[in-house]
Amino acid sequence: MFWVSALVVAVVTALILIGVLPGRRRSTTRDKGTPRWAGRLVILGGVVVPVAVLAVLWAFTLSDMSALSQPRRLVAMKVQVVGHQWWWEVRYPRQGIVTANDIHIPVSRPVEVELTTDDVIHSFWVPQLTGKTDLISGRTNRMWIQADRPGVYRGQCAEYCGLQHANMIFYVVADPPDTFRQWLSREGQPAATPTGSAATRGREVFLSSACVGCHTIGGTEAQGKVGPDLTHVGDRISIGAGTLSNTPSNLAIWISDSQSVKPGNLMPPIPLRPDELEAVIAFLEGLDWSRSGKRSRGSVPGSTPWTTSGSESGTATRLSCSSSPPGSRPC
């Protein structure tokens, strides 16, 4: 490519020099009019050569484009992603799993992603893994992603979709095969039974308040579809699609007034008494299959260390990512 361009530059420069050389112009153009070869040069250099070059490049582009849009190997699995204002619903149809905002995939395997939207146009973008693909109503767009190293890859809605567009974040978590299989089998199960009196009370509060109208918790009467599925919410990286890190104190802030941290989001403030709030938090934190030590949050091999800022009690701790160790994929 470089040498072809260099040749073109040299030829063009030579032609310009010939044209501007003072001596020749006087003797040829004024006296005898335009020479016949000049017309042919314009047709050849201005029409025939560019058409030939562009046609060859076009053929290469078309074949590369179709190669890039197809996975090289058969896709390992399919994930459906539904865009909502302002969070991501994530479904694994074959495994019957519904979750939100975290997309677990097996490392080094191509995964097909089916994109639809529940409301306006959104755009699915994981800068480190793939380009942008829009989520358009009435249409299913297909693309595929593959992560060659385990880790957490930050994704972002890339099409302005309303007030909280910037807080419409998601994470692709690429797990080694064993970890991924464990995640799949556990995520497919109904919610953990509450242990302890606080969590048991929290379950009652949840099931008897407005929460059930909007949220699903597998294995309970809560089957709402307005907000994210909360069956294994304790296991997720963030609350509110990347707005806050997933900690008990942030859960408290989110539930008592999510509007203070994500203004305009579609969950209204729910008035709960302090003891009810505490109980609900104990219940939700318990909805975490990996409580027994192996949380995926912060312990994914090669994952980015998540740090929080403003962690004094009572203030929201925002999710931000700090210095990543050498060799790990940054967020």
Ligand code: HEC
């Ligand atoms: C009117 C519907 C509605 C009601 C009622 C509601 N929520 Fe929500 N909830 C939502 C929506 C919508 C979101 C997603 C907001 C966003 O991220 O933009 C959400 C998000 C959440 C999240 C964060 C989930 C995640 O993965 O980011 C939690 C936790 C939560 N709600 C708990 C509750 C609890 C507990 C109650 C009852 C006290 C409740 N919600 C009542 C609609 C509702």
Ligand SMILES: [Cu+2]
């Ligand atoms: Cu958006």
